[in-house]
Amino acid sequence: LSEDPNVARILLLRDREEREQSGLFYIQGVRFVNQAVETRAAIETVVVCPPLLQSPLGQILARRLKRAGTPCLKVAPDIFRQLSFAHDYQGIGAVVRQQWTPLSRARAAKGLCWVALRSVQAPGNFGTILRTCEAVGAAGLLLIGSAVDPYDPATVRASMGSVFGRRFVRTDFYRIRRWVRRHNGTVVGTSAHGGVDYDTVRYRSPVILLMGNERKGLTESELDLCDVVARIPMVGRTDSLNLGVATSLMLYEVFRQRRRR
Ligand code: SAM
Numbered sequence: 636l637s638e639d640p641n642v643a644r645i646l647l648l649r650d651r652e653e654r655e656q657s658g659l660f661y662i663q664g665v666r667f668v669n670q671a672v673e674t675r676a677a678i679e680t681v682v683v684c685p686p687l688l689q690s691p692l693g694q695i696l697a698r699r700l701k702r703a704g705t706p707c708l709k710v711a712p713d714i715f716r717q718l719s720f721a722h723d724y725q726g727i728g729a730v731v732r733q734q735w736t737p738l739s740r741a742r743a744a745k746g747l748c749w750v751a752l753r754s755v756q757a758p759g760n761f762g763t764i765l766r767t768c769e770a771v772g773a774a775g776l777l778l779i780g781s782a783v784d785p786y787d788p789a790t791v792r793a794s795m796g797s798v799f800g801r802r803f804v805r806t807d808f809y810r811i812r813r814w815v816r817r818h819n820g821t822v823v824g825t826s827a828h829g830g831v832d833y834d835t836v837r838y839r840s841p842v843i844l845l846m847g848n849e850r851k852g853l854t855e856s857e858l859d860l861c862d863v864v865a866r867i868p869m870v871g872r873t874d875s876l877n878l879g880v881a882t883s884l885m886l887y888e889v890f891r892q893r894r895r896r
Pocket residue numbers: 825826827828829845846847848849850851852853865866867868869874875876877878881882
């Protein structure tokens with residue numbers, strides 16, 4: 636670890652436990668810092684490496700944050716590279732506060748619908764889900780249990796910044812069931828072996844799309860939550876679609892129906 640305690644603190648944020656205890660995460664690159672600023676994310680510290688910061692937008696962002704009173708940590712190129720997890724050496728990064736919504740404050744009928752899931756193995760899939768959620772105006776993600784960390788560096792990168800502005804709710808089976816009932820919501824489970832074609836379901840708000848894990852699909856307790864289990868038809872020998880693709884298709888069907896109405 637670096638001798639500079641501020642740098643050491645950022646390096647520690649690669650560790651999930653540390654992220655959870657501090658409620659912070661680290662981002663790097665002009666695109667990500669720009670999105671954090673645009674979505675008014677709570678930026679705790681901006682990290683700047685002047686010799687590497689060539690992008691005019693990056694320079695504007697660094698000046699703007701400094702002027703707004705955001706603490707600025709200036710580091711040398713070797714330290715900036717050490718902080719980087721994806722060979723992204725644009726000379727700007729930021730420590731940002733995570734945003735969580737308690738289930739009690741999540742409005743079931745908000746946005747297009749909610750996406751609920753218990754576990755995702757590939758950060759790329761979760762990133763894809765976040766990007767599509769942003770594209771269609773989904774309300775946010777109901778994360779059942781503790782398996783998914785939306786602020787994992789690989790997930791944040793895969794989301795291309797869509798992690799900002801998404802609502803994340805951590806919950807469990809018992810609470811989600813109560814919440815769905817209270818708000819008269821419909822849980823649409825998804826499986827290649829589902830009982831109905833996804834484009835024959837009427838997606839009346841509030842809708843919760845429940846997606847399964849890449850390897851195991853929906854578990855018994857997840858299936859138990861569902862009012863209906865929809866299948867996206869497939870021909871050929873593949874037994875299922877990729878999770879990111881299936882979630883995107885489902886979200887776009889809900890989006891298509893709402894737009895038509
Ligand atoms: N072996 C798993 C199974 O038997 O369900 C495959 C899981 S699949 C890779 C990951 C998730 O994507 C599934 O749990 C489901 O939520 C969704 N999914 C994949 N293909 C689908 C399809 N054809 N129709 C509906 N949902 C699908």
